[in-house]
Amino acid sequence: MSEIIKTSAVVLGKMNYSDSSLIVTLYTEHNGKVSAIVKGARSPKSKLSMIVDTLNHIEVIFYKKESRELQIVSSADLISHYPNIKSDLESTKYAFAVLELVRNLTIENESNNRLFKGLVKILDHFENKKETPAILFARFFMFLITETGYEMMIDKCSICGKQLLPEQSAGYNFSSGFVCNECLQSHSGFEKIDSELFKFLYCLKNKKILNGLKAKIIDDGNSFLERYVKEHIPDFKGIQSLNLFK
Structure with missing residues (x-):
């Protein structure tokens, strides 16, 4: 029935x-x-x-x-x-990338009211041009990562527990996560995340204001988030929408 x-x-x-x-x-x-x-x-x-x-x-x-x-x-x-989104190529590109993430990273018939409200809210922000489309996409990407159970731990060093600050560089690898500069120097197997990129990720995670960022840092941040999800979800093949609108 x-x-x-x-x-x-x-x-x-x-x-x-x-x-x-x-x-x-x-x-x-x-x-x-x-x-x-x-x-x-x-x-x-x-x-x-x-x-x-x-x-x-x-x-x-x-x-x-x-x-x-x-x-x-x-x-x-x-x-x-959303006429303003559809009349602007950059907004359309990133809004479609948002839809692609929801389509590929959610399970059929699994209710998540917070995610639905977040989706509508970010589309409203795109429509009202609250921030640049690339930053809005990054904010939603970080939100979705948390909502789907893969929250990024970015506030403390995963080895020594020291508080990580957005003005500093950090280290990262898949198995351990983020580490402070001291642990980066004393432990092998970590890539260095420069201070600008780390600040971008830190501010996204903690919902801070993002001003005066270079386009490359935003792109690098979105690429990092994409790689982060690929590391946690092997079936995730990346975001195709961003390439379709090039």
Whole structure:
């Protein structure tokens, strides 16, 4: 027996199915990631195709059946289509990268209301240009890493316990995490993280203001986060969206 679900959702992606339908991936407020079919959405008379466009924030009604891989959307209404994001290539690139992370790093039907609220909040920040798109993406990436259970321990040296400060460089490796300069010098197997990059990661983790950063540091920071996730989740193949918009 099907359960009727009415919920707010963000459209993570869509693809054509048969001659007239769409398959959509939604991140919903109460049901987590859901795959669903929108029957007849590609018909010229249907308004649903525009409503369930990728990136849109919508209110959707679907019929949920546990034994079914694809749920059935019965109706959808638009909450926001984020016109400022879609009219700016840089914002579009990083917003789509956010959607890709949620699509690839979350489990089907696993509810996470904090993650849903964080997703909507970051898209609102993109839309209102609160910070540069690359920094907003980095903030969400760090948030998602924490929400999915892979929190980055960055405040204390993993060897001696000394407090790590954002003005200093540090060491890092996969098995031990971050270490202070003294332990970096006295222990082998660590790469050096320069002070600018470490400050960027530290401020992300501790939700600090980020001003006057060079574009290279932001890019290096996002690359570090990508590598960090690859180290913890071997199936993660990296972020394709950032390459598609080059």
